Amino acid sequence: MMLPRINGTCSAERQETPFNRSRKRSVVSLPVGNAKPADLSPDSSASDIEAATNTSLTGITKYRLVNRASDRAVEYVSGQASIQGIKFDASNAQVLTITPTAAGLAAPTGLTAKAAGQSQIDVTWNDANGAASYDLFVDGALISGVSSPYKHTGLDASSTHTYQVRARSSSGSSLWSLPVQATTTSGVISEGKTATASSFQTGNNIEYANDGKAGTRWAAVTNSYPQWWKVDLGDIMHITKLESYWYNSATYPRYYQYKIEGSNDDVTYTTLLDRTDNKTQGLTTDTLDAAFRYLRVTVTGSNYSGGSASSYEFKVYGEPVHEDSVPAPPANLTAKAAGDSAIDLNWNAVEQAEGYSVYRSDKADGEFVKLNDEVLSSTTHTDTGLSASTEYFYIVKAVNAAGESAPSDVVSVKTDQPHVTGINVTPEQVELKEGETAQLTAVVTPVDAGDTTIKWTSSDTGIAEVSDTGKVTAKSPGTAVITAAAAGGEYTATARITVLDTASPTIVLDEPGKLTGNHYNVEKGTLRVTGKISEPGIVLVNGVQADVKDDLTFSADIDLQPGMNRIEVTASDRAGNTAEPVGYNVVPSK
Numbered sequence: 166m167m168l169p170r171i172n173g174t175c176s177a178e179r180q181e182t183p184f185n186r187s188r189k190r191s192v193v194s195l196p197v198g199n200a201k202p203a204d205l206s207p208d209s210s211a212s213d214i215e216a217a218t219n220t221s222l223t224g225i226t227k228y229r230l231v232n233r234a235s236d237r238a239v240e241y242v243s244g245q246a247s248i249q250g251i252k253f254d255a256s257n258a259q260v261l262t263i264t265p266t267a268a269g270l271a272a273p274t275g276l277t278a279k280a281a282g283q284s285q286i287d288v289t290w291n292d293a294n295g296a297a298s299y300d301l302f303v304d305g306a307l308i309s310g311v312s313s314p315y316k317h318t319g320l321d322a323s324s325t326h327t328y329q330v331r332a333r334s335s336s337g338s339s340l341w342s343l344p345v346q347a348t349t350t351s352g353v354i355s356e357g358k359t360a361t362a363s364s365f366q367t368g369n370n371i372e373y374a375n376d377g378k379a380g381t382r383w384a385a386v387t388n389s390y391p392q393w394w395k396v397d398l399g400d401i402m403h404i405t406k407l408e409s410y411w412y413n414s415a416t417y418p419r420y421y422q423y424k425i426e427g428s429n430d431d432v433t434y435t436t437l438l439d440r441t442d443n444k445t446q447g448l449t450t451d452t453l454d455a456a457f458r459y460l461r462v463t464v465t466g467s468n469y470s471g472g473s474a475s476s477y478e479f480k481v482y483g484e485p486v487h488e489d490s491v492p493a494p495p496a497n498l499t500a501k502a503a504g505d506s507a508i509d510l511n512w513n514a515v516e517q518a519e520g521y522s523v524y525r526s527d528k529a530d531g532e533f534v535k536l537n538d539e540v541l542s543s544t545t546h547t548d549t550g551l552s553a554s555t556e557y558f559y560i561v562k563a564v565n566a567a568g569e570s571a572p573s574d575v576v577s578v579k580t581d582q583p584h585v586t587g588i589n590v591t592p593e594q595v596e597l598k599e600g601e602t603a604q605l606t607a608v609v610t611p612v613d614a615g616d617t618t619i620k621w622t623s624s625d626t627g628i629a630e631v632s633d634t635g636k637v638t639a640k641s642p643g644t645a646v647i648t649a650a651a652a653g654g655e656y657t658a659t660a661r662i663t664v665l666d667t668a669s670p671t672i673v674l675d676e677p678g679k680l681t682g683n684h685y686n687v688e689k690g691t692l693r694v695t696g697k698i699s700e701p702g703i704v705l706v707n708g709v710q711a712d713v714k715d716d717l718t719f720s721a722d723i724d725l726q727p728g729m730n731r732i733e734v735t736a737s738d739r740a741g742n743t744a745e746p747v748g749y750n751v752v753p754s755k
């Protein structure tokens with residue numbers, strides 16, 4: 166058995182649960198506290214529910230009970246009562262919540278629902294004192310922010326609909342009114358209306374084609390064509406369909422060719438549909454979408470030349486021409502930052518709306534400017550091209566042919582702080598000796614970027630390590646690239662770290678000539694001093710900078726003096742490590 170579900174946290178806004186008709190017929194016994202058990206259903210009257218559940222509760226004089234399982238809100242007023250709990254069966258205890266109603270706000274009176282044709286019901290009620298807006302409970306669904314008259318549109322022909330209304334103010338809502346129902350019309354708008362024809366046979370009169378009787382028919386007086394039959398609908402009507410129940414005969418089967426015309430002055434007729442190619446016998450059904458007072462069927466011919474134009478019934482379907490009312494404003498508008506330059510908006514769909522317009526302002530009470538050139542069809546919108554770290558205000562209006570609704574509530578949200586658009590690291594190149602440290606500095610742009618987190622990495626931590634703050638420690642000779650990454654790696658900058666050794670270079674000198682005792686004998690004039698160093702660096706020969714090749718050989722030309730000359734070579738590497746001087750003596754020839 167399906168039980169009515171009445172939760173402890175019910176609120177009016179949560180009543181949109183589609184109602185299950187099978188529940189409506191469930192009748193349950195509700196023994197409550199010391200109260201007398203009673204049979205109640207979701208359709209029970211307020212007084213029945215009160216009688217069954219009434220126990221005293223100090224301080225609360227009015228409350229409502231919302232049965233979310235029913236197709237309508239069940240509400241009641243009590244002088245002093247309260248519901249503490251309802252036991253639906255032995256194993257299923259449910260707690261009901263009592264919600265104090267808005268003080269002094271009475272349920273609207275005079276709720277009336279009236280069919281306005283086959284697809285619309287007009288719902289009206291009297292204004293309630295102190296009401297800021299109204300909610301309707303329509304066929305089990307809550308529709309907020311409506312006003313009287315409310316036009317419930319898009320309905321099926323001959324369908325029945327249920328309505329309740331309540332008033333809302335800033336302090337809450339009133340009780341729901343008692344429900345009212347209305348049924349849309351069948352849609353036949355021609356029956357019994359004044360009909361005329363080009364001719365008729367006595368006994369097959371003109372009005373027999375719209376008398377609602379299947380066995381009576383209109384027939385033209387002769388088998389000459391064309392013949393016409395027309396009806397005055399009494400007012401301009403929105404015509405949606407024509408059903409023609411043509412005469413037929415088993416002996417002489419036939420179809421009729423015809424056209425459907427409309428007029429407002431009974432003088433000028435407009436062709437709505439040309440069926441002069443029709444070959445269907447019996448019932449023909451034609452869909453139409455036009456607004457006219459007169460509808461004429463002109464029969465242009467038949468495949469059976471011996472018979473006259475004849476129809477049992479012409480059924481014209483339609484309804485009064487409705488003037489649209491503006492829709493209710495959208496509810497539940499939310500705004501959420503989508504980065505530093507965009508905001509996502511979201512709202513509830515509005516019945517009767519054909520679309521929506523979004524407005525923005527830079528302050529809550531500022532001038533709201535419409536953002537969309539064309540009506541938006543969805544219930545979401547992303548506003549782009551905005552400034553970072555800036556608060557924006559929005560309203561949304563629902564739109565239909567009658568115009569725009571009242572604005573939704575104003576919402577506001579701030580765009581995110583600016584996103585990083587670049588990064589720079591200084592210095593770009595650093596030379597360090599093993600064990601030395603250097604501080605790198607990374608700066609992101611723009612300066613007011615929201616997330617300035619920087620991740621430091623080294624291409625070779627064996628050569629140089631880098632800390633989370635950009636401090637580099639030289640580990641061993643070589644070259645490493647330090648990378649600073651911002652925005653999760655989207656932007657990077659690098660510094661090149663060269664780690665130099667601490668060992669001095671060594672120098673090997675070539676022998677310049679023949680060694681005699683403590684000197685070499687060389688040619689007089691200029692001596693080319695050559696040799697090789699163990700690593701790149703600067704070589705000085707007697708204070709003169711030598712030419713050092715890529716293969717680390719070097720040479721320097723020294724002008725010799727007569728007698729003993731001392732040649733002394735020193736070298737220093739890029740780290741500034743200086744070699745012990747080496748040298749030799751030379752004596753030039755005379």
Ligand SMILES: [Ca+2]
Binds near residue numbers: 373376380478
């Ligand atoms: Ca008839």
